[in-house]
Amino acid sequence: MLSRQKLFWLSRPYDLAGTERAFLRAVRDNCAYHIRHCPAYRTLAEGEGFSPEQVRAVEDLKRIPAIPTLYFKRHAIFSMPRWRRCFEVTSSGTSGSFSRIRFDWGCVLAEAPMVIRLGLLHGLASPVPAHYVVLGYRPDRKNTTGVTRTMWGLTWFAPPLSRHFVLERREGVYVPDLEGAVRALEKLSRSPFPVRLIGFPSYLWFGLTKMKEMGVSLKLPARSRIILAGGWKQHYQEEVEKPRLYSLVKKVLGIPEDHINELFGAVEHPIFYNTCRNHRFHVPAYARILIRDPRTLEPLPMGETGIINLISPLMCATPTVSVMTDDLGVLEPGASCGCGIASPVLNIIGRVGLAGVTTCAAGAAQLLGEEEGL
Secondary structure, three states: OHHHHHHHOOOOOOOOOOOHHHHHHHHHHHHHHHHHHOHHHHHHHHHOOOOHHHOOOHHHHHHOOOEEHHHHHHOOOOOOOHHHOOEEEEOOOOOOOOOEEEEOHHHHHHHHHHHHHHHHHOOOOOOOOEEEEEEEEOOOOOOOEHHHHHHHHHOOOOOEEEEEEEEEEEOOEEEEOHHHHHHHHHHHOOOOOOEEEEEOHHHHHHHHHHHHHHOOOOOOOOOOEEEEOOOOHHHHHHOOOHHHHHHHHHHHHOOOHHHEEEEEEEOOEEEEEEEOOOOOEEOOOOOEEEEEOOOOOOEOOOOOOEEEEEEOOOOOOOOOOEEEEEEEEEEEOHHHOOOOOOOOEEEEEEEOOHHHHHHHHHHHHHHHOOOOOO
8 A cells, every 4th residue: 555655755844734645645555445444444444434534634534434442442453363463462351351463564663763753853763882771571472462562663763782671571471570670770870871761660769769769860861751651550540740741850870851752652543642852742643643523523623632643544453543532632723832843732631431442332332333353
């Protein structure tokens, strides 16, 4: 599907207006592919009276059938047989169930230039080797979660000299070793090479708090950096505001705020959202976002809070062209940020009530006929 490659190989990652034609073409082709190759998605499209040719302008994106992430967590639905997949990843499963998402080779070839281009733009890519402390899972064959794959991939933005993982598998379960991470940081603080901490903000906060209690403060080498990914997950009740976290980072590790990046994404929507210098998420050209009314699911104007609907033509193996999350958010004009990026800003507020998500998923399930992909 060449339209997908043309979109993801464009050199203007935040030029939504200039990439609109390419985006809409790729979306039409992607929807048509899923309708041809996924009986469940075809049932959904027919049930909603949707045809890819209806997508002629950005305003028409609301017509695309949106599948809730909750549905992916309860059903396997694919547009390619297993033998044609590149690999399969799962969501974290913190709610007790997880999504299974298959990637195709065309997706990988489109995803790579997106990640490289945005990594360069946001200062993540560097030729200087670095030590990594990963506040996440050590990869192994039994761990297929997308967040583990993402964190491993982030350790290649600078040539890796070493990797220390905080979450180790012991007797079949992952156990955090924060004390081991503190010892590793103390050792690496004497290295001439920069240190990069990657992973869950919750474990960063817990680790920093532990270091503060121990009376440990370090000055990590120049050009050290922190890349946060994965959100607070099951630790959401202990989430702290960003300024408070960044202040503790500076105090305990000596890393300035402008060397902290945060990523946003979902296994059902693997687009590389990266915070700008003002720590805000801008919508990249490879995706579009609708904010929908939780009651009517109608798109809301910019500035109003609703359910986040993520749209991208990246994947062919799994019909994720339009995904309804269980997150509440609001879009604001890019100019309101002041960082110089013109595309809209996405503010993520929190999770929508389970009842609302269940209603959305039930509607999709009815149209899909409770079918499961093969």
